[in-house]
Amino acid sequence: xxxxxxxxxxxxxxxxxxxxxxxxxxxxxxxxxxxxxxxxxxxxxxxxxxxxxxxxxxxxxxxxxxxxxxxxxxxxxxxxxxxxxxxxxxxxxxxxxxxxxxxxxxxxxxxxxxxxxxxxxxxxxxxxxxxxxxxxxxxxxxxxxxxxxxxxxxxxxxxxxxxxxxxxxxxxxxxxxxxxxxxxxxxxxxxxxxxxxxxxxxxxxxxxxxxxxxxxxxxxxxxxxxxxxxxxxxxxxxxxxxxxxxxxxxxxxxxxxxxxxxxxxxxxxxxxxxxxxxxxxxxxxxxxxxxxxxxxxxxxxxxxxxxxxxxxxxxxxxxxxxxxxxxxxx
Numbered sequence: 049x050x051x052x053x054x055x056x057x058x059x060x061x062x063x064x065x066x067x068x069x070x071x072x073x074x075x076x077x078x079x080x081x082x083x084x085x086x087x088x089x090x091x092x093x094x095x096x097x098x099x100x101x102x103x104x105x106x107x108x109x110x111x112x113x114x115x116x117x118x119x120x121x122x123x124x125x126x127x128x129x130x131x132x133x134x135x136x137x138x139x140x141x142x143x144x145x146x147x148x149x150x151x152x153x154x155x156x157x158x159x160x161x162x163x164x165x166x167x168x169x170x171x172x173x174x175x176x177x178x179x180x181x182x183x184x185x186x187x188x189x190x191x192x193x194x195x196x197x198x199x200x201x202x203x204x205x206x207x208x209x210x211x212x213x214x215x216x217x218x219x220x221x222x223x224x225x226x227x228x229x230x231x232x233x234x235x236x237x238x239x240x241x242x243x244x245x246x247x248x249x250x251x252x253x254x255x256x257x258x259x260x261x262x263x264x265x266x267x268x269x270x271x272x273x274x275x276x277x278x279x280x281x282x283x284x285x286x287x288x289x290x291x292x293x294x295x296x297x298x299x300x301x302x303x304x305x306x307x308x309x310x311x312x313x314x315x316x317x318x319x320x321x322x323x324x325x326x327x328x329x330x331x332x333x334x335x336x337x338x339x340x341x342x343x344x345x346x347x348x349x350x351x352x353x354x355x356x357x358x359x360x361x362x363x364x365x366x367x368x369x370x371x372x373x374x375x376x377x378x
Contacts (some may be wrong), residue, residue, distance in 0.1 A: 053087030171353030
């Protein structure tokens, strides 16, 4: 990805003017225009509409802008830490605080972060109780890439498609559940035969994994449940936000069953129905580097975390019908 092009795109979107953005970036207008063309050609989409009344973002441009701004904010933060690092105490040395090579670095797939964090911590503490940790909450493809680059020691990740990482421990084969509000919604049968009653309600969509590597699965689920793709969507990128929207009747969604793990010790605040479609079974793994350079016994930790996760999942979903979790035939 061309960083000059990204920077130029953000500046033009902010100033809504080629000339103003060029002045702010201290480049000529032809140079800026060339950067934007190169970015659009690389993406294969038009990001900006240029007219007599100025610059407007296309729908593709609006979508791309939020990711561009987020990326640049992270880069600027990292650059600031590198340039300002110094001083005596640990709080005055942010690079030392963040990038300490002795710290255990763990990634957890976004869908599972609230649910899996407690058993992951328990597993770690059985092997290295005094280890300092750093946790990352990202999508599976990013996490496994970070493991390969040794910026993570291990991660908990999906693997719907593609080759299995050579150092992966299977946690379990996860199922999917349909989630919908308790108030103001029709009662959906456990065989999902009347799930099409949800078709005109807003669907709550995560804007990370399902929009890309899992888009084929998401579309198949829509046809499996509703017979078509819904027209109304809420977009979120956080499980807690999604759960609160369900509580308040904002929409319905489907999730990996184990993402509810941390909520299964009390009645669920929404309806949850297990979905039996074979294509919805998703394997979950612990993945670590082939030759880890960590100061910690990563294979032992991965084994302990796997055991804790398996035990927590097995206990959580046994006999929970009274808590609002239903299966076909209940």
